[in-house]
Amino acid sequence: MAKQCLWLFCVVFLSFTANSKEYRVVLKNHLFYPAKITIPSNKKVKLLIENQDRTPEEFDSFDLNREKVLYPNRTSVIYIGPLVKGDYEFFGEFSPNTARGVVIVVDEVQHADN
Amino acid sequence: MNFVIRLSTLMSMLACILTPFQAYSDGTVVDKVYHPYVLPFEREFEWRLVSHQTDSGNKLAQRIGVGSAITDTIALEAYVVGERDDYGDFGLAAYELELRWQLIEQGKLWADWGALFEIEKQHTKDIFEATSGFVLEKEFGKTSLTLNAFLVYEWGKDIKNEWETEFRAQYRYRYRAAFQPSIELYMGEDFVGIGPGFIGLQRFNGQKQLKWEAGFITEVSQSEKNHSVRFALEFEF
Numbered sequence: 077m078a079k080q081c082l083w084l085f086c087v088v089f090l091s092f093t094a095n096s097k098e099y100r101v102v103l104k105n106h107l108f109y110p111a112k113i114t115i116p117s118n119k120k121v122k123l124l125i126e127n128q129d130r131t132p133e134e135f136d137s138f139d140l141n142r143e144k145v146l147y148p149n150r151t152s153v154i155y156i157g158p159l160v161k162g163d164y165e166f167f168g169e170f171s172p173n174t175a176r177g178v179v180i181v182v183d184e185v186q187h188a189d190n
Numbered sequence: 191m192n193f194v195i196r197l198s199t200l201m202s203m204l205a206c207i208l209t210p211f212q213a214y215s216d217g218t219v220v221d222k223v224y225h226p227y228v229l230p231f232e233r234e235f236e237w238r239l240v241s242h243q244t245d246s247g248n249k250l251a252q253r254i255g256v257g258s259a260i261t262d263t264i265a266l267e268a269y270v271v272g273e274r275d276d277y278g279d280f281g282l283a284a285y286e287l288e289l290r291w292q293l294i295e296q297g298k299l300w301a302d303w304g305a306l307f308e309i310e311k312q313h314t315k316d317i318f319e320a321t322s323g324f325v326l327e328k329e330f331g332k333t334s335l336t337l338n339a340f341l342v343y344e345w346g347k348d349i350k351n352e353w354e355t356e357f358r359a360q361y362r363y364r365y366r367a368a369f370q371p372s373i374e375l376y377m378g379e380d381f382v383g384i385g386p387g388f389i390g391l392q393r394f395n396g397q398k399q400l401k402w403e404a405g406f407i408t409e410v411s412q413s414e415k416n417h418s419v420r421f422a423l424e425f426e427f
Contacts, residue, residue, distance in 0.1 A: 120297070132231075134397060138367045141329060142296060145230045145262075155297030160331065170396055 096122040096155060103146060104128040106171035113177065116184040117161050123154040133175060137166035140179065157181075219378035220407045220418040223360035224338050226304025226325040228292040231397060232259040236267070238422045245414050250274040253286070263292040271310075286310040290325075301328040306340070316347040323356075336360045354379060360387070367391055374405045382411040383418060398427045 097116075101123055102109045108125075115121045127133055127146040135144045135154060146152045146168075156164075159181045168175030220240055236255040241248060250273065257267025266289050273283035286308060293303040304325040311318055323340030338358040345351040355378075362372035368390040376383040387405030394400070401424040409416035 134229075136393075138364070141334070141364060143227070143229055144296075153295065155295060157297075169393070 096120045098122045098124055101125045101177075102128055103133055103168070103175065106133070106168065106174045108166075108168075108175055108177040111177040112180060114180045114182055115157065115159070117181050118158045119184070120155060120157045123156060124151050125154065126151045131170065133171065134169035135166060136169045137164060137179075139164035140166060142166070219356055219358070219376045219381050220383055220405070220420055221358075222403070222420070222422060223336050223358045223374060224290065224304070224306055224325045225336055226290075226292055226302050226327050227296060228259055228263050228265045228290055228304075229397075230259050230262045232265055232426060233257070234267070234424050234426045236269075236422065236424045238420070240418060240420045243415065243417045243419075248274075250280070251283070255286075255288075257288070265290045282313045284310050284312050297329075301326050306338070312346075312348075315349075317344065317349045318346050319344045321356075332365075333361065333363050336362075362389065367393070372405075374407060376407060380412065381409060381416075383407040383409045383416070385418075387420075398425075400425050 097119065099113050099115065099121060101113065103125060106129060113123070125135065125146055127148050127150060130148050132148055133146040135142065135146055135152070137143075140156050140159075142154055142156060144152055144154050156179065159179075161181050161183065164179040164181065166177050166179065220242070222238060234255075234257050236253075236257065238253045238255075240251050242250075251271060252273075253269045253271040255267050255269035257265055259265045266287070269286040269288065270282060271284040271286060272280055274280045287310075289307045291305045291307075293305060296302050304327075306321065306323055306325055308321040309318065310321075319342060321340050321342045323338060326337045328335050336359065338356070340356040340358075342354040342356060343352075344354065357375075357377040359375040360372050362370045364370050370389050372387045372389065374385060374387045385405060385407040387403065387407075389401065389403045391399050391401040401422075403420070403422040405418075405420045407418040407420070409418075
């Protein structure tokens with residue numbers, strides 16, 4: 077029991093101290109730039125999404141299991157991962173036809189080569 | 191291999207949390223497993239139904255609520271609760287105010303945390319119930335484990351003042367938005383129930399979406415019959 081609690085404490089503590097790599101995305105005219113974001117597999121990363129539009133947007137992705145309101149003229153932070161290799165689509169709920177993108181998760185070596 | 195690691199992590203986590211935990215609650219434990227997330231601008235109508243079938247008959251409770259996010263991380267919801275009494279009459283039974291608080295950004299830490307506070311007043315009786323507790327959710331790939339641990343205090347002239355504890359858990363597979371099968375566990379005083387369930391959602395324009403949940407819970411700690419069916423519909427707009 078004591079070992080299990082110590083293990084749980086360590087995992088939680090490490091999660092406080094781990095640094096996540098940042099990826100910047102801009103939302104402008106209801107389009108995400110870049111619309112394709114390549115990240116390494118099995119790593120937690122931070123998406124910094126700057127909404128340059130005058131209206132709020134809602135980042136939504138069932139694949140990534142994330143929903144987040146993007147306030148206008150503000151940068152919002154979305155933590156994603158660790159993820160396995162694959163494509164994870166996302167979209168803006170208020171402009172689902174234009175505000176679309178995909179997070180592409182690749183092997184770490186492949187990611188370093190890009 | 192990944193699955194084995196995930197399963198062992200899940201088991202360790204459950205063991206850590208459940209081993210020291212004994213739940214005591216004589217109220218209705220089967221209700222809803224809360225998730226620790228709040229969205230700004232979130233507004234919703236909610237309807238819940240819980241039906242308990244025991245050897246002594248059927249108990250039915252329904253609640254209708256309306257709620258809204260009041261800050262980026264806090265949502266407030268008010269409910270009226272209707273119950274079918276011993277004579278088969280269905281009527282107003284209680285009022286409830288509920289506050290959900292998302293404590294940290296989703297995905298930032300090892301698990302996501304939230305808090306829940308509720309206060310309930312029985313309609314015709316001098317009985318109050320205050321609930322507070324933690325809500326935790328952890329992703330394991332395409333699955334999510336959600337845990338609720340609540341401390342409940344009941345007081346009033348028509349009830350013996352007492353403390354209770356409740357524990358709820360849901361392990362779901364995020365198969366697709368409309369259908370996410372789950373296993374649910376509920377623990378209270380003299381009650382341990384487990385059974386399958388599912389949740390799903392359909393999106394419409396903007397923030398509008400309809401969520402549905404169902405669970406079929408069987409009591410496993412007592413020999414007498416006690417089956418519960420729960421349904422919930424939430425319309426967010």
